[in-house]
Amino acid sequence: MTDDIAVEVIAAERLELVPLEVAHAEEMAGVLGDPALHVFTGGEPESPEELRARYARWEAGAPEPGTTWCNWVLRERDGGRLVGTVQATVTGAGAEVAWVVGTAWQGRGYAGEAARALVGWLRPRVRTVVAHVHPGHAASAAVARSAGLVPTGEVHDGEVRWESPAG
Template identity: 80%
Template sequence: MSGETAGTADGARAEKSRTEATRAETIRAEPIPTARLELVPLEVGHAEEMVGVLGDPALHRFIGGAPEGLEELRARYARWEGGAPEAGTSWCNWVVRERDGGRLVGTVQATVAGGVAEVAWVVGTARQGRGYAREAAGALVGWLRPRVRGVVAHVHPGHAASAAVARAAGLVPTGEVLDGEVRWEFPG
């Protein structure tokens, strides 16, 4: 009986150690202010406004898919809020809000695993051309850099505006293509 108890105690300590290691690797979204914007950790409640922001089919030209309805977007945001199912992986998602007026204009996200953050950004069609994606993505990469060892993004080779955002955020193209998109990464 005492061997079983000792084994259980050792198992509990090992599990606690694994849990603490996983927690140490977990990165959580927190507010990130910029000059004109605020990156706000995404919540299910943002879906109502975001369904309009993301509702233009032209927005999906390079990323694929189609605009989601309100219930679909709520369900996706609920999954994201629940966190990544894989141990050691963090899903960090933000809505991008204008500081003046408080309107939501897009999203940025980072999936962090193994010390590398894969980032993405989208700004709704109505707010494009104002430098919001550049400002939000730059702030995201700046926030991530001291927390991770690498930052990568994948950009469709025909999406010049997104390539300009990646470049402004300090990423450089690698020439590697995955699923038709060019891998960009932070040098160093």
């Protein structure tokens, strides 16, 4: 089923989800540069060089057969600025999704809008959509709920598994 997945531009109300490219690294280093973005996920902000290397690996694709990495930057439609990313790792009939919006753009509903657009794009392509959310991250739980995911009560590596209902 992953052979049918090809990353493309996804239009949302105020955002465009644009396929991620190495060329986005410089601007994204600024967007993702706040250490507060790493409170729940760990790590620290990456330099433009580190992001270029990461984005090059992502562009090359997943090394595991049957796995497709899908990555987008979030671009504001009115100003053209990049504000965050969304991603989906597709394996078989399922996709695991994640999102991040830069601190300067949080509180505007961008993460929810992007997650809804991503899940809507994935739904005809996969049977299950999953996200893992830290139990203390209320904003990310709200994004998952907004995208139609529900908590399963299952915890993996300290994060709650959220899943699209069957149907």
